[in-house]
Amino acid sequence: MKQRALDSTTSQLAGNRSGSLPGAAAPVRSGSWRARSRRAMVLVLATSLFVVVPARAADEPEPVLTATAIEDTTAPEQSPSAVSARIDKLAKSKVMGKSSGTIVIDPATDQVLYDNDGSAPLTPASTMKVITAASALTNIGPNTTIPTITSIEPDTNRTYLVGGGDPLLDSRQFQTDPADPTYPDGTSMKRLVTQTAARLRGLDQTSIELFYDASLFTGPDYHPDWFERYQDQGNVGRVSALVVDDGRATRWSRAEDPARAAADRFAAMLGQQGIKVNSVKPQTAPGSAEEIGRVESVPVYQLVAEMLTRSDNDTAEALFRLSGIAAGYGGSFEGGAKASEQTLQELGVSALMANIADGSGLSPKDRLAPRTLAEVLVASVRQEGDLWGVGTALPIGAVDGTLRYRFSSEESKSGAGWVRAKTGTLISITSLAGFTTSRSGRVLVFASIANEAPAAYDASRKIDEIAAQLTECGCN
Numbered sequence: 001m002k003q004r005a006l007d008s009t010t011s012q013l014a015g016n017r018s019g020s021l022p023g024a025a026a027p028v029r030s031g032s033w034r035a036r037s038r039r040a041m042v043l044v045l046a047t048s049l050f051v052v053v054p055a056r057a058a059d060e061p062e063p064v065l066t067a068t069a070i071e072d073t074t075a076p077e078q079s080p081s082a083v084s085a086r087i088d089k090l091a092k093s094k095v096m097g098k099s100s101g102t103i104v105i106d107p108a109t110d111q112v113l114y115d116n117d118g119s120a121p122l123t124p125a126s127t128m129k130v131i132t133a134a135s136a137l138t139n140i141g142p143n144t145t146i147p148t149i150t151s152i153e154p155d156t157n158r159t160y161l162v163g164g165g166d167p168l169l170d171s172r173q174f175q176t177d178p179a180d181p182t183y184p185d186g187t188s189m190k191r192l193v194t195q196t197a198a199r200l201r202g203l204d205q206t207s208i209e210l211f212y213d214a215s216l217f218t219g220p221d222y223h224p225d226w227f228e229r230y231q232d233q234g235n236v237g238r239v240s241a242l243v244v245d246d247g248r249a250t251r252w253s254r255a256e257d258p259a260r261a262a263a264d265r266f267a268a269m270l271g272q273q274g275i276k277v278n279s280v281k282p283q284t285a286p287g288s289a290e291e292i293g294r295v296e297s298v299p300v301y302q303l304v305a306e307m308l309t310r311s312d313n314d315t316a317e318a319l320f321r322l323s324g325i326a327a328g329y330g331g332s333f334e335g336g337a338k339a340s341e342q343t344l345q346e347l348g349v350s351a352l353m354a355n356i357a358d359g360s361g362l363s364p365k366d367r368l369a370p371r372t373l374a375e376v377l378v379a380s381v382r383q384e385g386d387l388w389g390v391g392t393a394l395p396i397g398a399v400d401g402t403l404r405y406r407f408s409s410e411e412s413k414s415g416a417g418w419v420r421a422k423t424g425t426l427i428s429i430t431s432l433a434g435f436t437t438s439r440s441g442r443v444l445v446f447a448s449i450a451n452e453a454p455a456a457y458d459a460s461r462k463i464d465e466i467a468a469q470l471t472e473c474g475c476n
Helices: 080-091 125-139 189-202 228-232 258-272 300-310 313-326 333-347 370-381 456-472
Strands: 041-046 049-054 099-106 111-116 147-152 158-162 207-213 276-282 290-296 420-426 429-437 443-451
Touching: 080 099, 080 111, 080 456, 099 370, 099 456, 125 300, 125 313, 125 333, 125 370, 125 420, 125 429, 147 189, 158 258, 189 258, 189 290, 207 258, 258 276, 300 313, 313 333, 333 370, 370 429, 370 443, 420 456, 429 456, 443 456
Parallel strands: 158 207, 207 276
Antiparallel strands: 041 049, 099 111, 099 443, 147 158, 147 290, 420 429, 429 443
């Protein structure tokens, strides 16, 4: 794939698309151990986090808990007719709605094992984030970090806070759930404040004018297709290159101007360190301004993991725009869409009639075929390019993220600890795209989308049953 560098005039983002940097985490592959009993518990390193998952009996295959190398598999190929016998009635159930599609692919051979309207363009909901993840890893690079910087005009007190698009800048104003192990460390605004205050004191500037620069992202900050209630309910905030604490005004509400809220918070924290801020105004930092502070986000592959595991809409939209910048299309909704479309084209993925309106999947005008999702996931489990970061980031059934409380029914519990997949839910819409290992030991990629479902919850349970049946399948 082509090398690209993000525009450095404002954010100076440094990417690496050739592999892991020294000291950076590399993709973790599953081992060769076997469990001794179904009740045994094993620790698996997944996306740099230890998680506990149920193990299977000794005569069963090991769980697929990381992006899996499948080219040299010796497990028997699965029979399309046997796969169909297990899932066809489920995929065509009335609870799946008026429009639905399901596809199952063997990533080792590219054989389509099951296809029920798998090429139909459907509203994907949050499974759109699979595409956003692929675009971010491909265009920005998995080891790239996102900076937030401060600078000052020489011989003045004019100080600038410049946003680089980091969605996890954190002032510890609103604590995240400390019991949630899937949330990566936020980027410390306190550290940036401390650096900046020290430099300002060294320059004998203890009374400043603060300007904030969120100009990296362009165009509308709230998609015209999104319902206003999404912001009111805290599902997504206004998209900004400068945001702190998820853009929250309070623990339960979003700021109307996230960049201003971030600057106000920064000013208050500077005040706590003896720096008087006389005014806070928006303005693009001039090229002559000298850097006096910098903090970096976790690497992009960890941002992708947070987005996919928690289905974080704000992180999705930030990565969407950063991908647009990296691909040369700009940091807007349109730029992000073009970057995603180009990524699919470069991967050779079927994307006929696809429509990518945003990065989160909140737009009702988004359209993806189950086949498109499945083919991206096939590339991920093969670890093509930098796409390993998609598969390693997917939630694990009944273990974490948006799948933590799924795969718990009698009909679906066999998928617990085995299925890794991205969820999607909107009104009357549900989707699931991921992979599992069949009882025969074969990795299977699947994607299922249900539109116009009588009840999205019932449809999601049916899709869980499909994934569980694939896990139980000794279909050779």
